[in-house]
Amino acid sequence: MAEGVTAETEASGGKILLGDPVPWFSARTITGAQVDLHVEAGRWVVLCFLGSLADRRAMAELATILAEAARFREDHCVFYGILSEMPADAPVLASISGPAMGYIVDDAGDIIRAYGAEGAPRTIVLDPLLRAVANVSFDDPNGHGQMVTTFLQQLPEVGASAGVPLTAPVLIVPRVFEFELCDALVDLYERNGGEDSGFLLDQDGRTATVIDHRLKRRQDLVLVDPETRAILRDRIARRLLPAIERFFQFRATRMDRYMISCYDAELGGHFFRHRDNVNAGARHRRFAVSLNLNNDYDGCDLRCPEFGRQTYRAPAGGAIVFSCGMLHEVTPVTRGRRYAFVPFLYGEEDAAVREAMNARLEAGETHYVGGHDRLYPEA
Ligand SMILES: O=C(O)CCC(=O)C(=O)O
């Protein structure tokens, strides 16, 4: 973006500096859709701070940007209009809302203030890593609408957003579990079956397990047998941890979630975009492991939207390891069933964090007592 825009941003006292990461926020749109900015990463994000739509100017600027609405697509660019009060024609805005376009009423002004837009309507565009790449005020000498639409017209596809080919920071390590071990685990699952698996969600600062098939469809079989757990722990400690130490410089001492997970094509198995460490009860998680137990299925691969549309798949018996802070999704399984072992790794300090976060768990959630997650219990 033009240098003049940077200068303008700094001079206005706004908190958003071009190039810098922006603050995350959570809100609901006027249609009730939950927006967590951190989940919006992986595409261009247009935050249009319009003030009140009772103001004719705001309406005109919105109309100019909406002329580009065809560019708002879930896999490319999403648009949020942030309003200081509920508009009179909310039903009209609701009718044009969708997965790539929404309107948020920020009547407390928290988001507006955090983005330096109080009394200074503007459009801020974020890159797929949620860093500000444009900050155009309504007072821009070149015209707000003109500047924003030109900018939107020039946005490359997400995969080209860095100007060089992108690869997500995932480590693929083959041959962690022997094929016989994989087969035995799949067999165990088929004999026992799994249970619908939820995901963690914070509401009013407390973490609860929620089931919503639109966001996740998976069945899990929890492994309680100490011998089975010891075998899995042994393979992870001997074959995976050395690679994590070498390539990520992290020494894991704890692992949780001993279970076999199954994504079934007949049930529409998938896992929507998420990060594994954002909820209070999940802050201890450092690295996610995704170890495939079979390969006779289609789809169900890992995608890391911040790094483009490309997908990743571990070979049977092999693992993908990635940071729990990275946005990721599991694409729908389109044929057969995918079986996987998907534990989280962390260390001693993280275990202490986890214990402290017991206080933030919703009633009914299992409290962490430690011990069962040690990777070297004999030490
Ligand atoms: O199925 C996978 O490979 C990843 C699962 C996942 O993202 C999770 O359980 O949080």
Ligand SMILES: [Fe+2]
């Ligand atoms: Fe995950």
